[in-house]
Amino acid sequence: MITVSSLTKQYGQRTAVDNLTFDVAGGRVTGFVGPNGAGKSTTMRMMVGLTRPDNGDVRYRGVSYTRMLHPARVVGAVLDARSMHPGRTARNHLAAAAALASIPAGRVEAVLNEVGLDSAADQRTGGFSLGMRQRLALAGALLGEPEVLLLDEPSNGLDPDGIRWLRNSLSAFAENGGTVFVSSHLIAELAMFADDLIVVGAGRLLAAEPVATTLARGESMVSVRTPQAAELRRLLERHALAAEARGDHLSVRSTTTAAVSQIAFDNRIQIIEITETRRSLEEILLDITGASAEFAAA
Numbered sequence: 457m458i459t460v461s462s463l464t465k466q467y468g469q470r471t472a473v474d475n476l477t478f479d480v481a482g483g484r485v486t487g488f489v490g491p492n493g494a495g496k497s498t499t500m501r502m503m504v505g506l507t508r509p510d511n512g513d514v515r516y517r518g519v520s521y522t523r524m525l526h527p528a529r530v531v532g533a534v535l536d537a538r539s540m541h542p543g544r545t546a547r548n549h550l551a552a553a554a555a556l557a558s559i560p561a562g563r564v565e566a567v568l569n570e571v572g573l574d575s576a577a578d579q580r581t582g583g584f585s586l587g588m589r590q591r592l593a594l595a596g597a598l599l600g601e602p603e604v605l606l607l608d609e610p611s612n613g614l615d616p617d618g619i620r621w622l623r624n625s626l627s628a629f630a631e632n633g634g635t636v637f638v639s640s641h642l643i644a645e646l647a648m649f650a651d652d653l654i655v656v657g658a659g660r661l662l663a664a665e666p667v668a669t670t671l672a673r674g675e676s677m678v679s680v681r682t683p684q685a686a687e688l689r690r691l692l693e694r695h696a697l698a699a700e701a702r703g704d705h706l707s708v709r710s711t712t713t714a715a716v717s718q719i720a721f722d723n724r725i726q727i728i729e730i731t732e733t734r735r736s737l738e739e740i741l742l743d744i745t746g747a748s749a750e751f752a753a754a
Contacts, residue, residue: 457482457604457635458503462512465498465659472498474659476512480637480652482603485630487650487667488639491745495659496639497535500608503637504533516604528557532597533606537589537613542582546573546592549581550599559599567595572621586613594622605629607638611645623649643738647671657745667737670744674735678716680706681729688725695719704728 458480465473473495480486501507503514505522540549550564568574571591590613611619626636627649640646655663689699700707713732720727
């Protein structure tokens with residue numbers, strides 16, 4: 457659905473985006489992740505014509521955003537939830553946006569209801585919390601019933617119920633054939649609903665792959681408690697599984713509870729407790745992006 461080709465942007469001597477190339481598949485949720493200063497916001501601004509690239513381009517089904525006749529019906533973008541006049545009501549803000557984009561006025565009530573702001577429709581946005589602004593910004597993105605949602609940190613300011621609502625809404629949008637491209641620092645939350653990941657660091661592409669592939673990079677660890685630790689350790693080593701022993705506990709890397717349990721069962725080894733852990737998506741991404749992080753704690 458989206459093709460980003462050789463996208464490059466420099467500010468003076470600093471390269472914010474460096475020859476970035478990736479594709480975003482339709483009907484899926486793609487997470488856009490990387491440390492602060494990685495070039496995510498600059499990239500997303502270039503994707504909707506707010507920043508002009510020094511090189512490269514972005515196309516939606518082969519058409520650049522700036523050449524679309526009705527861009528709001530193709531791409532709904534939220535890059536800054538504060539971009540609304542504080543003196544306008546939520547309804548008037550959306551009515552103005554609809555008029556500018558030649559969108560039927562009836563869509564205003566529909567999207568207010570969809571994002572749960574119908575009861576606050578006549579309140580001035582200057583009194584909105586950040587979470588309410590996020591909902592209103594998403595309502596604006598949905599006005600044109602777009603094929604693509606382009607969202608920069610949409611969960612900022614949302615409470616737990618709001619985050620769950622957002623997750624379910626974006627998943628449903630993709631399930632109905634839409635394309636979601638969303639940046640977020642809430643990796644654990646993103647892992648719950650994203651299908652694919654685009655990982656960037658220092659403006660460069662570090663990974664573009666399904667979330668399942670990224671998670672598979674994380675090594676599993678099986679912890680076993682057994683009164684026959686020494687015997688089980690020897691059996692595991694015969695199966696090319698290295699185990700570290702500490703009393704009646706064994707730690708076995710790169711395997712599963714099913715594999716260890718089967719070896720124990722076949723050899724009448726008593727298992728008191730067995731658990732399997734795997735590195736989180738957040739930990740894996742920190743490894744991928746660590747060398748490119750602009751700001752890192754000592």
